[in-house]
């Protein structure tokens with residue numbers, strides 16, 4: 001949205017007494033200022049809306065929320081192009097990125113970009129990396145919720161920490177990454193401490209619902225079946241990151257070869273030996289081969305090293 005539109009909308013919201021809209025607009029301004037590195041203005045505005053806001057807000061101010069406590073900032077390094085994604089997933093992710101990049105245009109038409117994603121799938125197939133890549137493409141920081149700091153043995157405390165966390169991110173343009181989302185968004189019906197747990201889940205859902213669209217929420221889960229149904233519905237985009245098929249392993253190996261690595265055996269041989277492996281396992285094995293090869297030079301036999309590692313992988317995985 002052009003700055004003048006933002007101002008007009010702000011005044012209009014104030015005039016109509018629409019506090020919620022007013023606050024959302026101020027938060028959008030704060031996020032914009034932060035992006036321009038105008039931290040003083042941003043902090044001052046944030047102070048103004050939190051101290052003049054409702055009493056509920058001041059309750060969240062203690063304990064003070066720090067990035068280092070409830071949230072860890074990760075500097076995104078990996079790009080979307082580094083990931084092997086199915087064409088459908090790649091298309092969905094590009095749409096979200098475009099909507100975020102061009103949200104000013106969307107807003108002038110009364111539309112908001114999508115910003116709530118749920119990534120599911122077994123470990124090692126790119127959930128964390130995809131969240132990071134989205135942050136890199138959007139050129140915003142990735143803030144990762146720290147469950148160690150968030151989850152207290154008192155569920156009531158957990159709920160208020162969650163609220164504080166959401167309060168903190170609202171005025172920041174960022175990717176908020178909630179890993180192992182099922183640990184905090186468990187199906188309500190299956191627990192003993194129903195009352196308290198319900199409060200945690202409610203606090204979580206409230207935070208998710210109220211997130212402004214400049215905060216891209218990426219959640220990840222290896223166990224989507226235990227997710228609270230109401231939590232699942234919140235997400236505009238559901239992506240499943242599955243382990244690679246043999247053809248996908250082949251393409252992954254070929255890509256590495258194009259980047260200058262070689263393995264002495266065909267990508268098809270690696271793919272058939274590693275059927276069922278995750279991307280991360282394939283990547284680790286190829287790295288292992290390269291390490292052993294470099295250390296074994298000058299007489300290292302690349303083909304032998306690769307075959308030996310593949311056999312070892314097969315044996316290890318048959319035992320399990």
Ligand SMILES: Nc1ncnc2c1ncn2[C@@H]1O[C@H](COP(=O)(O)OP(=O)(O)O)[C@@H](O)[C@H]1O
Nearest residue numbers: 082083084123124125126127128129279280283
């Ligand atoms: N789809 C993928 N394409 C390329 N590399 C991948 C992919 N998925 C995982 N990897 C590699 O495996 C590593 C672990 O993946 P990660 O994103 O941590 O998986 P998850 O969060 O699903 O457990 C990554 O650092 C990346 O190098």
Ligand SMILES: [Mg+2]
Nearest residue numbers: 127128179220
């Ligand atoms: Mg992960």
